[in-house]
Amino acid sequence: MILPSLLSAVCLSYSTPFVIPAETVNTLTEQISITREELLQQLVPFAQSLARPLISNYRVGVALLGKSGAIYLGVNLEFPGMPLNQTIHAEQFGVACARQHGETSLIAMAGSAAPCGHCRQFLNEVDDEGTLQIYVANTEGRTLPSLLPAAFGPKNLGLQDKFMIPLSLPSHPASLEERARIAALSSHAPYTLAKSGVALETEDGKVYTGSYLENAAFNPSLSPLHTALIALVADGQSYTSIQRAVLCEQRGAKISHEAVSCELLKQIAPGASFAKTMAIPEGTR
Amino acid sequence: MILPSLLSAVCLSYSTPFVIPAETVNTLTEQISITREELLQQLVPFAQSLARPLISNYRVGVALLGKSGAIYLGVNLEFPGMPLNQTIHAEQFGVACARQHGETSLIAMAGSAAPCGHCRQFLNEVDDEGTLQIYVANTEGRTLPSLLPAAFGPKNLGLQDKFMIPLSLPSHPASLEERARIAALSSHAPYTLAKSGVALETEDGKVYTGSYLENAAFNPSLSPLHTALIALVADGQSYTSIQRAVLCEQRGAKISHEAVSCELLKQIAPGASFAKTMAIPEGTR
Secondary structure (H helix, E strand, C coil): CCCHHHHHHHHHCCCCCCEECHHHHHHHHHHHCCCHHHHHHHHHHHHHHCCEECCCCCCCEEEEEECCCCEEEEECEECCCCCHHHCECHHHHHHHHHHHCCCCCEEEEEECCCCCHHHHHHHHHHCCCCCCEEEECCCCCEEHHHHCCCCCCHHHHCCCCCCCCCCCCCCCCCCHHHHHHHHHHCCECCCCCCCCEEEEEECCCCEEEEECECCCCCCCCECHHHHHHHHHHHCCCCHHHEEEEEEEEECCCCCCCHHHHHHHHHHHCCCCEEEEEEEECCCCC | CCCHHHHHHHHHCCCCCCEECHHHHHHHHHHHCCCHHHHHHHHHHHHHHCCEECCCCCCCEEEEEECCCCEEEEECEECCCCCHHHCECHHHHHHHHHHHCCCCCEEEEEECCCCCHHHHHHHHHHCCCCCCEEEECCCCCEEHHHHCCCCCCHHHHCCCCCCCCCCCCCCCCCCHHHHHHHHHHCCECCCCCCCCEEEEEECCCCEEEEECECCCCCCCCECHHHHHHHHHHHCCCCHHHEEEEEEEEECCCCCCCHHHHHHHHHHHCCCCEEEEEEEECCCCC
């Protein structure tokens, strides 16, 4: 068995320790003679070390293997001063991170504990074939249908929308408002049709964008600020590095992230500015 | 089989159609020669008719049998203008309603569909013995451990706090602020220790209170405004009847419901006033 500290060192040698490219995964598994699924499980303690559970101090970590062969880590993020339903779970983080890196399908996931019910519901939106193998604490892999039998999902509503779609990318250069609009277009919002996106600019001039990811059971949805924060954390940035935030919403939408996102930003990055645009016309599909 | 319309008429003959007293449950089951579990299932369509799904128009209804023999209905509540994670699910409504009426244990639940993962996680906090029988669409009853195997709950954190506790009651007369404080003391908040409560006064002078109900997986928690709204809806009131709202929080708490509750209230009852007190001293257990 490889030492977790060595694995950590390998991960930290990348600019973004949350994403391990397919070539590195292949090299590691060959050199250490372990399977990709075993590697996933050995990465969990490192993922846990990256968590930001500022309320509970309870660190959750997952490692997800994408169809491309790359591995994505996920951690839990908790936000003091906000209600607990603003929490981002490690499984949500890992899935959103994989989606942001162009992954269109997930093969396996290892975690420090079995996913909670909220995460099983979130995963049910993603794993449309029920083939994701879930590993916990060195046990045999389980599928989501065995962890969430008689699940309620997109299929119950007759929807065919795929969750893991390639993201739209800006033709550089683009303003922060334009980046938020482009992120909105990559939303998964088949239930409200209310596309929305967020773009965050940090003090070093980097931009992180997030698309709204909706769930058939509503509550496990991730707001566009949530997914933008996932991109920011995956790049090793602090919340207080955020200087500007733009939320783009759709005209005539039944829902809005504005007030809650503005408050969340105020709690984690008091110095950041917040602006909203309605650059997605009504009826955009 | 009894006609649903007759059952609806029986329910509507009570001042609060969401609560059917034990004596009535006994009378009904004897006169129609059905079991209490069959009655539960026949009440589901009526519960669905009471739902307020203002975003999806997807009506969810449940009927819950308490240890006392009384039955409680639950419906989904959706709030336009807010993020989807503000949604209250029918199972959450039914459980909170039963708790508000002094029920200390739940025996069975029937629903229009199997609970989603988010609700299974919520129920896992409530059903500490794993004995709740769950009926869906005339199938055999299932237990929560079969619907949410390898669940994460209070026991994993070594907590013994019981969810279904009898509520504290005010010694009349009490101000709205005092009612909010008393509701806060009945919180289930073992994870943040941040007790909080809400009291709502309607235009007819009635008061509805709600206690904060926390979940081991954080996100499926119900805010005190949510549980106060459940009490209000269970009494057949409209949101716009709310004239005053008071939120009571605990000094030094790591979390706060203030901004999100204030915004939710603004969306559903634009004419209502909102005030906050910090009447629970730091360290109150």
